[in-house]
Amino acid sequence: MPHQRPGASQAGSFDLSAWVAIPRPEAAPGIYRQGHELIDATQAEEAKVPTGQLLWRALLNLVATFATYYIGTFVLMWVTGTLFGWFAGTTPEQFNVVQILINLVTISCAAAVFWRTGRWREVWRRFLSPAGWRRNVAPVLALAVTHEGPALARSADEAAVVPAADPWIAQRLGGASAAAARLDRLSVGDVDYVRIQRAWESAQADAVFVPAFVDQVMARGGAAFAHPSESRDLLIRKGRHDLLLQQVRLGTTQDVVKNPQTHRATGFALDPTLLGTSLLAVGPAGTGKTARLARPITEALCLQTLAGTACTVVIGAAESDLGPDSWYDVVIAPGEPGTAYGLDLYGATQDPDEAAARLAEALLPDELTARAESARTTLQQVVGPFKTAYGRYPGVRELRSLLAGEPDILDPLVKALRESGQLALYERDLDHRQRQQGRADDPGVLLADRLGLLDRPAFEGAFATDGTGRMPFAMRVLDHPLRVRVKLPERSHPEAARILSRLVVGQFVVAAAARVDRSLFAGLVVDDASAALDANTIRGLQRMRGANAGAVLLLRTLMDLPEALRTQLFGAVGCRMVFPGIAPWDGKFFSEAWGTHVVHETEVTHTPDTSGGVVRRAGRLGRKALSGTTAQTESVTTRDVERLRWSPSDLAHALPAGHAVVSLTAVSGEQVPPLLVDLRG
Structure with a gap:
């Protein structure tokens, strides 16, 4: 069935009944189930036969079937009539009955034999x-x-028409027949259908909600229970999606020996059950990580958000092709003054110590992680008192002044704490901060310098906490179906982009795991995660598996990460993907992670033939003199040996362009060994 873009804006072009009726059989993780055809082991062997050879054998066996039928019928009629004389004295009607029975026997036996040898079952499966x-x-x-x-x-x-089904049968049988009749008269897209079905499932929790469901559908039709943005589809939609199963098709698994038999020549797809274990993709620039992986997954998550089943956060450079701004409800672009949203540097957490700890981890560069503990303590010594005194967190400029110990901000802070009766609680922290100032190892100087990267005219109002700047966005809203795009100023302010990337990813990991309502899948896509990961974030990735959340992390090379984080990252993610052109030392990590498998190996050894007597030896000498070849004996040895599934050399040099090797792990623990996937088209 040709792929058509389903959507509410395409009136009359999307057949909802046929789309719902498409078979979606149960299949192993990673298989695109829409229209998938299950193949058993026998069919898999038959599927290896080339088309020309298959049709030629089928034709020969068809001819043999009819030949056997005519010959068998003649022989049986002759035997029964001539040798046994069964036809003597029979009426014409009796003779016809016997002849029909003989015909049935011969054609059945011939068809049973030649149907199997001609592999007509495979012809039926493949063509008819x-x-x-x-x-x-x-x-x-x-x-x-x-x-x-x-x-x-x-x-x-x-x-090619798919049989239609009744998409609203549940509503008709559940007491909402009026709503079903209204929806029958409208053009409903796949996003609308999934969203309405989700609302119907929620209404089934209590019968009193059914009338409210009917009223909403009668009033708004296909736009019932719409996303807060009132969007019912994406304006630009390129991928192939099955929102019923929340799958996005990325390519086709190749029919090669390295792929498991169940995953050969099938559609390759990802869904929240796989993304929930997080995905790490490594490949050089230009190999298709963004275009063939990040963008389709982003598109899928945005569609699922509109359908009310997910929330989406996408992080990448401002120039990265991760979809237009119309795909998103919140666009955070600190380097673009005209944007409406800023970023809450503290994640809207109510615990000042926790907020200061997150900010300190984001501010420190990788080479200074050894000073992380002292940096966290230093920030906590000033953030907590400020929050208590003024009821809000300090802005970037205020925080720099506090760390530098400027009297213009410290004196009013002490006065405000004294007036509120809280000075005794924080006096020790403030005194310690003052004693640290001027020392060579004062972490406050380092933190103030790093904050200076965010205190630039281009970021004016982007991180305000006093209500004078842009509306601050905080990750605590991950229990709502929101689409968020964070545009990092990597070209103009690369180090500031690194700080923001690490801060946003850290806030997402903490907020996703801390959600009370986990009914929505929280998806994070990071176009370049080299600057976004630290030890705490990697540990948080593992906690997200049980929180219905996951991350897609793209890297150009593992060498961009500190050495201590590489092994931790491989252990934290469940899905691993490698693109062509990686370095052998990157391939070594994947090769070791994917391990070995048993291969049935056959060795053929040729040795000179020295057997026999004088006559045979003389014959071999004459043969060697005339032909120049030596008679040899052949010995065949078979054994089971362990071999790497994919060697570092294969991953570095043997992957075709437009392909990738990916291993999968579902949230349930089910694993799929590495697959060679064609991501083109």
Whole structure:
């Protein structure tokens, strides 16, 4: 069935009933289930036979079937009539009955034998079944329309039609028949359908909610229970999605020996059950990580958000192709003054110590992580008193002044604490901060310098905490279906972009795991995660598995990460993906993580033939003199040996362009070994 973009804006172009009726059988993780055809082991072996050879054998066996039928019928009629004389004295009606029975016996026996030897079951599966016709025959007939006329194309389209189903049967049987009748008269897209079905499932929790469901559908039709943005689809939609299963198809698994038999020549797809274990993708620039992985997943998460099943946070450079701004509800671009949203540097947490600790971890560069504890303590010594005194967190400029110990801000802070009766609680912290000032190892100087990267005219109002700047966005809203895009100023302020990337990712990991309502899948996509990861964030990735959340992390090379984090990151993620062109030392990490498997290996050894007597030896000498070849004996040895699934050399040099190798782990623990996937088209 040709892929069409489902959507509410395409009135009449999306057949909802046919889309709902498409088979979606249970399959292993990573298989695109829409229209997938299950193949057993016997069918898998038959599927290896080339098409030409398959059809030629089928034709020969068809001829043999009819030949056997005629010969068998003649022999049986002769035996029963001539040798046994069974036809003597029978009436014409009796003779006809016996002849029909003999015909049935011979044709049944011949068909049973030659159906199997001719592999007609595979011919049916590959060409004559509805799925096989749509996959192999209908496209050829459609191309032939220029030569055979439009009638042939119409017959191909008619053969490709999927039987329709009633998409609103649950509502009709559940007491909302009026709502179902209203929806029947409207053009409803896949996003609308999934969103309405989700609302219906919620209404089933209590019968008193059913009338409210009916009222909403009667009033708004396909726009019932719409996303707060009132968007019902994405304006630009390129990927192939199945929102019923929350799958996005990324490519096709290759029919090669390295792939498991169940994952050969099938659609490759990802869904929240796989993304919930987080995905790490490594590959050089230009290999398609963004275009063929990050953008389709982002598109899928945004569609699922509109359908009310997910919330999405996407982080990347301002120039990264991660979809237009119209895809998102919140666009945070600190380097663009015209944007409406800023970023809450403290994540809207109510615990000042926790907020200061997160900010300190984001501010420190990788080479100074050894001073992380003292940096956290220093920030906590000034953030807590300020929050208590003024009821809000300090802005970037105020925080720099506090760390530098400027009297213009410290004196009013002490006065405010004294007036509120809280000075005794924080007096020790403030005194310690004053004693640290001027020392060579004062962490406050380092933190103030790092904060200076965010205190730039281009970021004016982006991080305000006093209500004078842009509206601050905080990650605590991950229990709402929101689409958030964070545009990092990597070209103009690369170090500030690094700080913001680490801060946002850290806030997401903490907020996703701390959610009370985890019914929405919280998806994070980081286009370049080299600057966004630290030890605490990596530990948080593992906690997200049980919180219905996951991250997609893209890296150009593992060498961009500190050495101590590389092994931790591999252990924290469940899905690993490698693109062509990686360095062998990067491939070594994947190769070791994927381990070995048992291979049935055959060795053939040739040795000179020295057997026999004088006559045989003389014959071998004569043969060598005349032909120049030596007679040899051949010995065959078979054994089971362990081999790497993918060696570092294969990953570095043997991957074709547009392909990737990916291993999968589902949230349930089910694993899929490395798959070679074609991501083109």
